[in-house]
Amino acid sequence: MIEFRSEQVHVRVHAPANKAAEEMLTPDALRLLGLLCERFDVRRQALLAARKTHATSFDAGDVPHFLSAEDHPAQRDPHWRCAPVPDDVQDRRVEITGPVDRKMVINGLNSGACVYMADFEDSTSPTWFNVIDGQLNLRDAVRGTIAFTNAAGKVYTVQHASRPATLFVRPRGWHLDEAHVTVNGKVASGSLFDFAMYFFHNVHHLKEKGTGPYFYLPKLESHKEAALWNDVFVAAQQFMGVPIGTIRATVLLETITAAFEMEEILYELRDHSLGLNCGRWDYLFSFIKKFKHHTDKLTPDRNHLTMTTPLMEAYVKRLIYICHKRGTFAMGGMSASIPIKNDPAANDAAMQKVADDKLREVTAGHDGSWVAHPALVKVAKDVFDEHMLTPNQITSKPGYVGSSINEQDLLRLPPIPHGKAITSEGLARGVGIVLAYTEAWLRGIGCIPLHNAMEDAATAEISRAQIWQWRSQKASTQDDNRPITASRVAALVQQEVDRQCNGVAGKSKGKWRLAGNLVENMLNKDELDDFLTSVCYPHIVTTAYDDGRIAKL
Numbered sequence: 268m269i270e271f272r273s274e275q276v277h278v279r280v281h282a283p284a285n286k287a288a289e290e291m292l293t294p295d296a297l298r299l300l301g302l303l304c305e306r307f308d309v310r311r312q313a314l315l316a317a318r319k320t321h322a323t324s325f326d327a328g329d330v331p332h333f334l335s336a337e338d339h340p341a342q343r344d345p346h347w348r349c350a351p352v353p354d355d356v357q358d359r360r361v362e363i364t365g366p367v368d369r370k371m372v373i374n375g376l377n378s379g380a381c382v383y384m385a386d387f388e389d390s391t392s393p394t395w396f397n398v399i400d401g402q403l404n405l406r407d408a409v410r411g412t413i414a415f416t417n418a419a420g421k422v423y424t425v426q427h428a429s430r431p432a433t434l435f436v437r438p439r440g441w442h443l444d445e446a447h448v449t450v451n452g453k454v455a456s457g458s459l460f461d462f463a464m465y466f467f468h469n470v471h472h473l474k475e476k477g478t479g480p481y482f483y484l485p486k487l488e489s490h491k492e493a494a495l496w497n498d499v500f501v502a503a504q505q506f507m508g509v510p511i512g513t514i515r516a517t518v519l520l521e522t523i524t525a526a527f528e529m530e531e532i533l534y535e536l537r538d539h540s541l542g543l544n545c546g547r548w549d550y551l552f553s554f555i556k557k558f559k560h561h562t563d564k565l566t567p568d569r570n571h572l573t574m575t576t577p578l579m580e581a582y583v584k585r586l587i588y589i590c591h592k593r594g595t596f597a598m599g600g601m602s603a604s605i606p607i608k609n610d611p612a613a614n615d616a617a618m619q620k621v622a623d624d625k626l627r628e629v630t631a632g633h634d635g636s637w638v639a640h641p642a643l644v645k646v647a648k649d650v651f652d653e654h655m656l657t658p659n660q661i662t663s664k665p666g667y668v669g670s671s672i673n674e675q676d677l678l679r680l681p682p683i684p685h686g687k688a689i690t691s692e693g694l695a696r697g698v699g700i701v702l703a704y705t706e707a708w709l710r711g712i713g714c715i716p717l718h719n720a721m722e723d724a725a726t727a728e729i730s731r732a733q734i735w736q737w738r739s740q741k742a743s744t745q746d747d748n749r750p751i752t753a754s755r756v757a758a759l760v761q762q763e764v765d766r767q768c769n770g771v772a773g774k775s776k777g778k779w780r781l782a783g784n785l786v787e788n789m790l791n792k793d794e795l796d797d798f799l800t801s802v803c804y805p806h807i808v809t810t811a812y813d814d815g816r817i818a819k820l
């Protein structure tokens with residue numbers, strides 16, 4: 268068993284040992300993790316409890332509100348700015364994201380994008396293998412030695428001659444644990460595990476290369492959660508003996524509560540901040556989840572929830588205004604469309620959809636944007652190259668229109684054509700998405716292509732939360748006037764599981780039955796679970812006991 272023991276901390280790894288674990292879980296790396304967990308986990312737990320308290324008040328009909336100058340210093344001083352942007356990330360016009368899988372990391376670095384965001388969150392199922400192997404992959408990527416040979420013998424290496432993308436890393440959100448590691452007997456935080464391992468092993472190499480430890484911070488719900496990250500950064504930098512401000516981080520603005528505290532979030536992280544990003548998919552999920560009991564916020568089918576709906580337009584405008592006012596990046600989000608193979612006309616239409624989305628973003632004033640697939644890098648880059656002639660728009664597009672966005676604007680749903688808001692097709696499609704995503708996730712795959720789009724933990728959550736909301740609010744599908752009941756949802760889940768398991772070779776070997784049980788329960792239970800991934804996590808944990816036994820829960 269791998270462990271580290273000092274007077275202050277006892278860190279134990281309860282997972283089968285493998286080469287990656289032995290290389291990454293060195294005594295000093297575990298010491299940093301142990302100190303961070305010991306020092307900050309009580310605060311993390313208190314903030315998670317605060318999320319629940321706020322959720323209870325939203326359930327009772329409350330909505331979030333902006334903070335005032337009395338509430339927080341961010342509003343009191345008009346002059347503060349986020350730390351200056353480092354030279355190597357002045358231009359972030361196209362960022363590609365993907366799991367920490369070895370081949371993906373190499374392909375992402377070679378994709379022609381400015382940034383590759385290696386993701387331990389929405390697109391990674393955090394099996395022990397994925398998490399620890401991901402750290403090894405990133406270590407090798409930072410050192411420029413990463414290589415991979417596929418089953419057909421094709422060798423993948425980073426093309427150093429054609430400027431590889433700059434690496435950003437997204438650790439898991441505050442709500443996720445790393446069950447394979449305990450610190451002083453308590454399960455470690457997944458966020459601190461991912462952060463500490465990457466930072467410990469790479470900070471000095473990154474600095475030598477003229478770059479830095481750059482992060483994306485997911486699913487924050489308040490400025491207090493940003494302040495926690497800031498304090499973690501300060502402690503970690505002190506531990507490694509590097510200056511404060513070595514770490515830089517962009518916060519995913521992807522919860523409805525965080526949208527009311529954009530400026531405060533930037534303020535808390537100002538010495539480390541690299542702006543905010545419109546994490547549109549989690550944002551929609553958060554909106555549905557927080558207002559699940561509000562009868563005036565019953566959401567229409569997912570395909571109606573686009574970036575041109577009033578609440579999404581308001582969020583984009585406000586984010587651009589706040590970020591540029593404080594001298595930092597206002598990043599756009601992810602178009603979920605991916606290339607369509609074997610159908611050129613459909614593919615052209617999908618690419619045009621991505622280009623339109625990027626045009627909307629660059630025109631609004633975003634400084635860059637996300638894509639899900641290497642084939643989309645050029646599509647997005649062409650649009651930004653044509654419309655953004657400077658490395659970014661931080662000073663050239665102040666986005667003043669965002670200054671007038673008010674609280675109601677951030678909560679306004681679109682008017683939907685009568686009779687078309689919630690449909691039987693939308694319901695069946697949503698059930699299919701949650702099920703297919705859950706099944707893949709249970710097999711250790713955190714992002715899948717489905718219906719010519721990418722589905723990950725954020726997009727699938729929209730479907731899960733809205734089906735729960737429809738059933739709980741006793742909505743009906745409007746095309747056939749049938750109520751959305753628990754038995755109807757259960758039947759749809761069952762039909763899809765049977766379709767997947769019967770007669771399709773190999774599919775019965777998957778996790779469809781388990782996924783079916785979990786999904787039916789999540790969609791039909793009285794309480795909406797906070798996160799699909801938290802519900803499913805126990806099913807991917809592999810624990811090694813002291814006597815050498817290995818168990819899957």
Ligand SMILES: CC(=O)SCCNC(=O)CCNC(=O)[C@H](O)C(C)(C)COP(=O)(O)OP(=O)(O)OC[C@H]1O[C@@H](n2cnc3c(N)ncnc32)[C@H](O)[C@@H]1OP(=O)(O)O
Pocket residue numbers: 363364365366370371372374375386389390548549601605606638639640641714715716720721722723725726
């Ligand atoms: C809401 C959010 O949080 S968005 C951020 C999280 N989501 C993501 O990051 C999405 C990442 N994207 C992906 O995982 C994939 O693109 C999928 C699952 C959507 C589609 O995967 P596939 O259908 O397997 O893609 P496809 O077969 O077309 O891939 C072609 C090649 O591109 C590579 N590729 C595909 N997506 C990526 C990516 N995001 N980064 C790097 N390489 C990629 C594949 O590895 C493959 O390489 P190869 O030809 O050398 O074997």
Ligand SMILES: O=CC(=O)O
Pocket residue numbers: 389519521545546547548549550600601725
């Ligand atoms: O992480 C991004 C999102 O849209 O969610």
Ligand SMILES: [Mg+2]
Pocket residue numbers: 389485486519521546548549725
């Ligand atoms: Mg997200």
